[in-house]
Amino acid sequence: MHQLKKAALIVAAGMAFSQSGFAADKTVWITLGDTAFQQLQQAIPAVRSVQNSQQSVAGFKAATHHSEAVHVVQLSETQLLKLSGIVHQKLNRCGGFIQHSSKEEAVTALYAQPKTLAALARPSYTIDNQTIVSPMVAQMQATNIAQTIIDLSNFTNRYYKTTAGTNASNWLLNKWKTMSSARSDILVEQFTHSSYPQKSVILTINGTDNAAETVVLGAHLDSINLNGTTETTLAPGADDDASGIASLTEILRTMLANNYKPRRTIKLIGYAAEEVGLLGSKDIAASFKAKNANVVGVMQLDMTNYKGSPLDIYLYTDYTDSAQNQFVANLITTYQPTLKIGYDKCGYGCSDHASWYNQGYPASMPFETAFTQDNPNIHTANDTFQNAGGNADHSLKFARLGLSFAVELASDGPAVGDKVENFSGSLTKGQSKSFGPFKLKAGGTLTASTTGTGDMDLYVRKVSVPTTTTYDCKSDGSSSTENCSVNSTTNTDVYVLVSGYAAGNYALKVSYPAQ
CATH class of the missing domain: 3.40.630.10 (Zn peptidases)
Incomplete structure (x- = not known):
């Protein structure tokens, strides 16, 4: 793992690197979190943040999202080694940096917020194998x-x-x-x-x-x-x-x-x-x-x-x-x-x-x-x-x-001949909308998925319309990208509920083998 476990190694590491494979103590560009940067600057006052930006850090729900300042810094490879030791000694955690091939790459990484790829297919998270x-x-x-x-x-x-x-x-x-x-x-x-x-x-x-x-x-x-x-x-x-x-x-x-x-x-x-x-x-x-x-x-x-x-x-x-x-x-x-x-x-x-x-x-x-x-x-x-x-x-x-x-x-993949229905709309915080019934064939699996803005939660239930407290499957992550699946051994009606944990737009896709 990307960290150091012995604080005493900080001094020894600097000495060892003078005799290591590094040529002329090459400099590198890194991005690192703010708490690590503050400790680094205390230990090596000459180090400066070339640029910094707030990055969003995901939580289990939108309410637990937070942001973290991330910095672009240039260090020698000896200083990079020392950084790992400082972070463990002071913060009791991993070194917390990513190395980049150039300043330009580091700055680009600083402002590039992770975004789910448009073509990315969310799988069913149903455990059925x-x-x-x-x-x-x-x-x-x-x-x-x-x-x-x-x-x-x-x-x-x-x-x-x-x-x-x-x-x-x-x-x-x-x-x-x-x-x-x-x-x-x-x-x-x-x-x-x-x-x-x-x-x-x-x-x-x-x-x-x-x-x-x-x-x-x-x-x-x-x-x-x-x-x-x-x-x-x-x-x-x-x-x-x-x-x-x-x-x-x-x-x-x-x-x-x-x-x-x-x-x-x-x-x-x-x-x-x-x-x-x-x-x-x-x-x-x-x-x-x-x-x-x-x-x-x-x-x-x-x-x-x-x-x-x-x-x-x-x-x-x-x-x-x-x-x-x-x-x-x-x-x-x-x-x-x-x-x-x-x-x-x-x-x-x-x-x-x-x-x-x-x-x-x-x-x-x-x-x-x-x-x-x-x-x-x-x-x-x-x-x-x-x-x-x-x-x-x-x-x-x-x-x-x-x-x-x-x-x-x-082991999963799209079922041949599944019926696919698509819906879209918007919800305010606390608002819900139900869909169905979807006529699920015996032995089949219905998969519902959402994408969009804000934070939408997804609920699926057989026989009756689900609520946020009564359901057969729920998916309530920290965005509007949700997936839920149910299966049935008999022909049955299935209902889907989309609930706005935070206001936003949604696109709902429901696929299933129809009766």
């Missing part, structure tokens, strides 16, 4: 995850500029290729980045009849030791983030063992260069946006194997998608009902999910602990498998969650 998911979840094994963590942490380091960092990327490429060699519908390739040698690794399982829509699961393959970044510096990165890559690998193994073939395309991504400002994921998410790719969901697994908090899985609610977060929570209660869910925030740019969020894609990040209780050994030579407990039991929870996320989303 238990017969597929449950057997696979039961087959997943912590010992497999443990072995991959050990294998990756055996590299001297996985720093994005070192030979070992390049070798780690090649190792993952070959491992995933070997695992999937019998499948002609799977492609494993590397994504080349222009300014450093480490490559990201992307595995693609092509969808069958809905391949234009994509589900992404990612983790970062690089590691860092903030005492130095030489070829011989030890940075095992067992928890940060070999554990995430290992979780993805067990997801892949399980899908392959069951010959699972998704309707939507699935991509598993090992990102390069996360630790230095989300560089790898920034390039990849931007490339998807440039192609107007229809990514229906993104999950980031960054640190999954250190249980430092009383609850099991923590969902981070800032710079993520509230509707998808609720879906992820529902996946946990459905497929791992004994687990306890927590919620927290990690601030600006704390991991690779932020790169997708900034491009307008729905992203979620389940995490191993509450934010201030994560692994104290990360970014040091002590981030080892043994120091996270010597087993992968905690990671198994995240691997199971990731698999249920991938399979539930990727």
Whole structure:
């Protein structure tokens, strides 16, 4: 993860970097949140904000939205390292910055508010693939995850500029290729980045009849030791983030063992260069946006194997998608009902999910602990498998969650011959409008979705008109982008209610197999 855990490393890091691989202490441009900027300026008074702007941060409801000042700053790479230490020491959280290739790119990012892509298809968040998911979840094994963590942490380091960092990327490429060699519908390739040698690794399982829509699961393959970044510096990165890559690998193994073939395309991504400002994921998410790719969901697994908090899985609610977060929570209660869910925030740019969020894609990040209780050994030579407990039991929870996320989303697609009805209008705050009845055929699923301005909430109910307190399905995220689905074993009438949580316009789409 993109942060520092030992305050004492701040001074040591500056000394180590004078002997590291950086040539003449290169300067870089970053964007960072205001609280981190204030601490940086106290420590290095010469640092100045070149430009700043207020950015909106999503909450679960419109009432919980808030804005955060974000700054454009130029730093040396030594100062960038020091920034990570300052933020952890003073704020007990991630470094909170994103690195950019130029001042112009940083300024553009400053003013680019995330907007959902026009072509983006919101999936149904109905959990209806238990017969597929449950057997696979039961087959997943912590010992497999443990072995991959050990294998990756055996590299001297996985720093994005070192030979070992390049070798780690090649190792993952070959491992995933070997695992999937019998499948002609799977492609494993590397994504080349222009300014450093480490490559990201992307595995693609092509969808069958809905391949234009994509589900992404990612983790970062690089590691860092903030005492130095030489070829011989030890940075095992067992928890940060070999554990995430290992979780993805067990997801892949399980899908392959069951010959699972998704309707939507699935991509598993090992990102390069996360630790230095989300560089790898920034390039990849931007490339998807440039192609107007229809990514229906993104999950980031960054640190999954250190249980430092009383609850099991923590969902981070800032710079993520509230509707998808609720879906992820529902996946946990459905497929791992004994687990306890927590919620927290990690601030600006704390991991690779932020790169997708900034491009307008729905992203979620389940995490191993509450934010201030994560692994104290990360970014040091002590981030080892043994120091996270010597087993992968905690990671198994995240691997199971990731698999249920991938399979539930990727098993769906538009039903052939569904009737589609479209409606539009406007509502004031507190006003509602009902639609229906829609004559749903036995064995079918009705899906309702809204887009628009303001904050519209969506309710669906069989037999009778829903209310905001009586419904079979509700979707009440922080915008007017909502989705709700119901199914029925018999012919039935279904009704839809759109309610204005905040005033705005809506476009309602209802699709279903008609009687």
